[in-house]
Amino acid sequence: MGSQGSGKGTQAKLLVKEYDLQHLETGGILRKIAQEDTKVGKMVDTLVNKNGEFVPWSIVREVLDEAMDAMDPKRGIIFDGTPRRIEEVHYWEEKFHEIHSKFDFIFFIRLSEEESLRRISSRRLCKDNGHSLIFGKDVHSEEDKCPTCGSVIYRREDDSPEKVMKRLAWSKEILGPVIEHYKNAGALIEIDGIGTVEEIFQEIKGYIDGVK
Numbered sequence: 439m440g441s442q443g444s445g446k447g448t449q450a451k452l453l454v455k456e457y458d459l460q461h462l463e464t465g466g467i468l469r470k471i472a473q474e475d476t477k478v479g480k481m482v483d484t485l486v487n488k489n490g491e492f493v494p495w496s497i498v499r500e501v502l503d504e505a506m507d508a509m510d511p512k513r514g515i516i517f518d519g520t521p522r523r524i525e526e527v528h529y530w531e532e533k534f535h536e537i538h539s540k541f542d543f544i545f546f547i548r549l550s551e552e553e554s555l556r557r558i559s560s561r562r563l564c565k566d567n568g569h570s571l572i573f574g575k576d577v578h579s580e581e582d583k584c585p586t587c588g589s590v591i592y593r594r595e596d597d598s599p600e601k602v603m604k605r606l607a608w609s610k611e612i613l614g615p616v617i618e619h620y621k622n623a624g625a626l627i628e629i630d631g632i633g634t635v636e637e638i639f640q641e642i643k644g645y646i647d648g649v650k
């Protein structure tokens with residue numbers, strides 16, 4: 439788990455590589471569904487892209503069921519973007535009970551709201567290859583091209599300041615109880631989100647390798 443803009447997705451990808459894990463990423467799955475020309479696709483698109491809102495639990499539940507069915511339970515899985523609300527905590531508790539498994543580590547990468555807002559507002563993507571870019575570092579004008587492939591750049595619709603503010607408020611309300619839950623259970627490992635990608639990765643790796 440992570441605050442908005444904490445680099446949670448980047449860390450997840452690094453961990454997938456490092457430990458040969460399977461990647462269950464709800465945000466990515468939902469974004470894919472949003473592109474589909476179906477009733478559910480249009481609904482998710484409106485919620486996520488147009489309004490910057492969270493998708494109802496009934497849909498997320500189906501997404502998780504399907505994603506989990508596609509996983510090999512004998513191989514490790516990184517859960518990226520779930521649990522993000524208390525229903526998902528209960529969902530995973532039930533699910534893991536059935537298959538006699540559990541979360542080995544629960545990480546939360548924490549960032550202040552100001553830093554979240556600053557970071558997300560400066561995120562850009564390149565159109566052709568989805569390269570992640572940072573405004574003010576990788577590119578300096580909206581007319582700049584992707585330094586890696588020369589493609590045009592854009593800001594994800596849900597990364598506009600208004601939508602980010604909305605998501606930050608939601609996060610506090612929805613993700614807050616999840617964090618509290620794991621904190622009270624003594625299972626939460628909090629990681630300071632300030633630092634380079636490599637520094638944060640090494641810190642997480644330290645926890646994982648330390649108990650091996």
Ligand SMILES: [Zn+2]
Nearest residue numbers: 564569584587
């Ligand atoms: Zn590119």
